Amino acid sequence: MLFCHPESDATAAKHKGLGKQLGVVGLPGIAFLTATGEVVVQIPASEHSVAQFERYAARAHQLLAWRAAAAGGDGRAAAALLIAQLEERQLDRAAAEVLRRALHDETGDEKARLDELLLDLRIGEELRAAGSDRAVRRALGARYLGMLRHGPVPSPDVSRGFWYVILEHCEAAGDADGFAAGLEGMRVNVARTSNGAEWGRQLLSDCEAKLAKLRAPNGR
Amino acid sequence: MRFAIVTPTALALLAASPAAQDQQPSQDELLAKELAAPFLKLAPWLTDYDEALAAAKAQQRLIFAYLTTVNH
Numbered sequence: 001m002l003f004c005h006p007e008s009d010a011t012a013a014k015h016k017g018l019g020k021q022l023g024v025v026g027l028p029g030i031a032f033l034t035a036t037g038e039v040v041v042q043i044p045a046s047e048h049s050v051a052q053f054e055r056y057a058a059r060a061h062q063l064l065a066w067r068a069a070a071a072g073g074d075g076r077a078a079a080a081l082l083i084a085q086l087e088e089r090q091l092d093r094a095a096a097e098v099l100r101r102a103l104h105d106e107t108g109d110e111k112a113r114l115d116e117l118l119l120d121l122r123i124g125e126e127l128r129a130a131g132s133d134r135a136v137r138r139a140l141g142a143r144y145l146g147m148l149r150h151g152p153v154p155s156p157d158v159s160r161g162f163w164y165v166i167l168e169h170c171e172a173a174g175d176a177d178g179f180a181a182g183l184e185g186m187r188v189n190v191a192r193t194s195n196g197a198e199w200g201r202q203l204l205s206d207c208e209a210k211l212a213k214l215r216a217p218n219g220r
Numbered sequence: 221m222r223f224a225i226v227t228p229t230a231l232a233l234l235a236a237s238p239a240a241q242d243q244q245p246s247q248d249e250l251l252a253k254e255l256a257a258p259f260l261k262l263a264p265w266l267t268d269y270d271e272a273l274a275a276a277k278a279q280q281r282l283i284f285a286y287l288t289t290v291n292h
Contacts, residue, residue, distance in 0.1 A: 031285050
C-alpha cells in the first residue's frame with residue numbers, strides 16, 4: 001500500500017468502487033484508460049519505474065493503433081490486437097474464440113501464440129472449477145504432465161496453478177521425474193512473478209525438499 | 221484516486237514516488253505521507269474521474285489512472 005485517499009469524503013464516495021468497475025486490480029491499481037474510461041493496459045504492481053511506465057504507455061498506444069488498423073481491415077493488426085488483448089487478460093475464452101474465428105487467416109507464429117494463450121485460458125478455467133478438490137486437482141495434474149511431455153504446451157505465463165497440480169499429482173504418485181519437470185516449470189514461473197520475494201524462495205525450497213524425498217531410497 | 225493525462229513528465233514524477241513499505245501505517249499517516257510526496261505537488265494530477273475523462277477527450281490523450289485502496 002503506497003498511498004491512501006487524499007480527497008474529501010464526498011469525492012471519495014463519488015469514486016467508490018471505480019477500480020472494481022473498471023476491472024483494475026492491484027494495490028494501487030495502475031492503468032492506462034481511454035477518454036471513454038476503457039482500460040487499455042494495466043500495469044502490474046510488481047515493479048514501478050519510469051522505464052516500466054513508459055513501456056506500458058507505448059504498449060497502450062500500440063494496442064490502440066492495432067485496433068484502428070484492424071477496424072480498417074488489416075488482418076495482421078487484428079491478429080496482433082487479439083494476441084495483445086489475451087496477453088493483457090482482457091478477454092475470456094469464449095470472447096477470444098469468437099474474435100479468432102473472425103480472423104481470415106493466421107500466420108504460423110500467430111497461430112502458435114493464439115493456441116498457447118487460449119490454452120492458458122482453458123487451464124485457468126479448469127483450475128478454478130477444480131478448486132481445492134484434491135482428487136480433481138491430481139487428475140488435472142496427471143493430464144497436465146502429459147501435456148508437458150507430449151503437448152500442447154501452455155505459454156510461460158500460464159497460471160501458477162498449472163505447476164502446482166502437476167507437483168501435487170507427482171508427489172502423490174511418487175513420480176520423481178515428473179515432479180522434477182513440474183519444478184522446472186515452477187522455477188520459471190517464480191522467476192517471472194515473484195520479483196525475488198521471500199515467498200518464491202520458500203516455495204522452491206519446499207519443492208526441492210519434496211523432490212529430494214521422492215528421489216531418496218524408499219522415499220525417505 | 222489520481223488521474224493524469226499521460227506525458228513523459230507525469231510518468232517520471234510518479235515513478236519518483238516512495239517505495240512499498242513492509243508495515244501498514246494508519247490512514248492518517250498514509251494521508252500525510254501522500255500529501256508530502258513531491259510528485260503530488262509537481263504532477264498535473266486530476267482527482268475527479270469525470271474531469272479526467274473530459275480532459276482526455278478534449279486533448280485526445282490517454283489517462284494514467286492511479287487507483288488507491290480506498291476505492292477498491
